[in-house]
Amino acid sequence: MAGLTDQERGAQTHPDVKAYDEVNTDVLRMLTPPGKLWWFLFGLSVAGVGLLLFSWGNQIINGIGMSGLNSPVGWGVYITTFVFWVGIAHSGTLISAILFLFRAKWRQSIYRAAEAMTVFAVMTAGLFPLIHLGRVWHAYWLFPYPNERMLWPNFRSPLVWDVFAVTTYFTVSSLFFLLGLVPDIAAARDQAKPGTLRKRLYTLVSFGWRGTDRQWHHFGKAYLYLAALATPLVLSVHSVVSWDFAMSIVPGWHATIFAPYFVAGAIFSGVAMVITILVPIRKWFGLENYLTTKHFDAMAKLCLLTGLIVFYAYLTEFFMAWYSGEDPERRAFWNRLFGTYWWATWIMLICNGFIPVLLWFKRVRYSIPALFVISIFINIGMWFERFVIIVTSLSHEYMPFAWGTYRPSPTEMGIMVGSFAWFFFWFLLFVRLLPPVAIAEIKEVLPPPMRRGAHGGATR
Amino acid sequence: MSTERQGILASYDHLDATVEAIEALRADGFEEITAFAPFPEHHIEKALGYGASPVRLFTLVGGLTGAATGFAFTIFTATDWPLVTGGKPILSIPAYVVIAFEMTILFGVLATVIGVFWNMRVPSLKTDVVYDPNFSAGKFGVYVTATEDHLVAARKILEAGGPSRIEEDALGRSHG
Numbered sequence: 001m002a003g004l005t006d007q008e009r010g011a012q013t014h015p016d017v018k019a020y021d022e023v024n025t026d027v028l029r030m031l032t033p034p035g036k037l038w039w040f041l042f043g044l045s046v047a048g049v050g051l052l053l054f055s056w057g058n059q060i061i062n063g064i065g066m067s068g069l070n071s072p073v074g075w076g077v078y079i080t081t082f083v084f085w086v087g088i089a090h091s092g093t094l095i096s097a098i099l100f101l102f103r104a105k106w107r108q109s110i111y112r113a114a115e116a117m118t119v120f121a122v123m124t125a126g127l128f129p130l131i132h133l134g135r136v137w138h139a140y141w142l143f144p145y146p147n148e149r150m151l152w153p154n155f156r157s158p159l160v161w162d163v164f165a166v167t168t169y170f171t172v173s174s175l176f177f178l179l180g181l182v183p184d185i186a187a188a189r190d191q192a193k194p195g196t197l198r199k200r201l202y203t204l205v206s207f208g209w210r211g212t213d214r215q216w217h218h219f220g221k222a223y224l225y226l227a228a229l230a231t232p233l234v235l236s237v238h239s240v241v242s243w244d245f246a247m248s249i250v251p252g253w254h255a256t257i258f259a260p261y262f263v264a265g266a267i268f269s270g271v272a273m274v275i276t277i278l279v280p281i282r283k284w285f286g287l288e289n290y291l292t293t294k295h296f297d298a299m300a301k302l303c304l305l306t307g308l309i310v311f312y313a314y315l316t317e318f319f320m321a322w323y324s325g326e327d328p329e330r331r332a333f334w335n336r337l338f339g340t341y342w343w344a345t346w347i348m349l350i351c352n353g354f355i356p357v358l359l360w361f362k363r364v365r366y367s368i369p370a371l372f373v374i375s376i377f378i379n380i381g382m383w384f385e386r387f388v389i390i391v392t393s394l395s396h397e398y399m400p401f402a403w404g405t406y407r408p409s410p411t412e413m414g415i416m417v418g419s420f421a422w423f424f425f426w427f428l429l430f431v432r433l434l435p436p437v438a439i440a441e442i443k444e445v446l447p448p449p450m451r452r453g454a455h456g457g458a459t460r
Numbered sequence: 461m462s463t464e465r466q467g468i469l470a471s472y473d474h475l476d477a478t479v480e481a482i483e484a485l486r487a488d489g490f491e492e493i494t495a496f497a498p499f500p501e502h503h504i505e506k507a508l509g510y511g512a513s514p515v516r517l518f519t520l521v522g523g524l525t526g527a528a529t530g531f532a533f534t535i536f537t538a539t540d541w542p543l544v545t546g547g548k549p550i551l552s553i554p555a556y557v558v559i560a561f562e563m564t565i566l567f568g569v570l571a572t573v574i575g576v577f578w579n580m581r582v583p584s585l586k587t588d589v590v591y592d593p594n595f596s597a598g599k600f601g602v603y604v605t606a607t608e609d610h611l612v613a614a615r616k617i618l619e620a621g622g623p624s625r626i627e628e629d630a631l632g633r634s635h636g
Binding site for chain 1: 473474475476477494495496498499500504508510512513515516519523533540541543545546548552556558559561562563565568569570572573576577579580581582583584585586591593594595596598621622635636
């Protein structure tokens, strides 16, 4: 693609978008009063949040015994779902920051939704350590302050690292998201009817943005620095999450490949989730000109790449278990494939290892319905991956007398299902309140209007 | 001869007209220029002669402060009550790198956000500014202030580019 300007490359990904004000009309149309379908889905997610609060309330009142967690499996659906949501979050930062640094111009129209997904997924993930604590009223113990005897937290513990990593990630991804929104909220402000609540709200949160040269100059630079900081952050966060496992000596967890394996898995599941979310948005809001099959093709390729890395990591794990000659390690992995939880392992292998093979075919990558179905399989597979890693390993450690099984309780399942509702609750509000497609950034890759010689403007 | 600054705001449909207006104004000695655009436009920045943004200093200082804080905090807490856990050294520097790394990013980002808002002079909720709501949609704008006697010349330059709209600003306080 060398020799093409940004505008030319942008024009290739969405050839049917021509004029600047067309972008405003098309995107801001999404912020008009919602229809019946939105209210139905919103009602559904409110009901799901109710289920979450009911189940959690049940656990708070009656104790952590309401979950199926017990010795030896002390980590179950809560930690599985926590890792799942943190993983989902990662592709948003990948698309908004890493692809920004790589100057991948196809990110422009999808990054806002992906970034929103990141923020809401971290908000969802952040619930689970609190839920898993049991006595949630002691949640502030997570913060690094000394106890009454002036003993500080142990900074050698991966769990303390995790607190730092996840809170930093939430802060950074929220700020990155909100800063990027300011010019687009100003665009929404400029088009809102005077005197309405929306107008006043957008005026307030656009901070008096007018799109002056000074504002754009510093904004562009700050965006670059934030992207440069968010890139190592996103790689570190899932590495730290993986060290929650890898730093222990549990067979099936104690492996050096865990950090890259988890990061690849996070991006794999996250890109799949972006596809799952964008397909209906594209259809309902008629954004076919903005979210073209080219975008979905690019995301499918990302899925394919990271999926191959993940599958390779699975094979490496099995190989290393055999090659290490360690009896507990070999038994743990034999147990994964053929033990109590064989079905979970095979769901994981089929959904993450075999189904994405279809993405090698161009016809599949260009078929929106096929991608939608595959992305859902990947989501399921990646949830089961974390379940397999956590539960099969803990249920089958060193001592045969300490082996055990675990069955998620209705409380745990209610909270897990409710977490999806909580995520979609925020996402549904987002698509109606804030511009879900980046208005200003799409214009960067459109050919600028020229008084004479419309062609000459494309050079920089 | 009044020394009061007054302003004119011109809206343009075309990028080249905007850039030419800015260049012509600067060539004529007008320096108090603000340009408006719907997205970061490099031609406009070039025409106005922008260099590096001081935001990068905020990022650097924030990041370094974060790294120092991360190491200082973990080392201080470990030595404040030396307690051996897992047979590891009291000062387990490799483990503290993780904390210092996260603090570097956190402080770097917070400083960048403070820096960018500071440098953009935002939030600013001035209500007495001239502005065209079409700037966020697709138009470009040039705003210039000068003393009353020079304003005629500025207006002539702005009109040469065929603006879609011209607005006078008696207060002359709309630079951003």
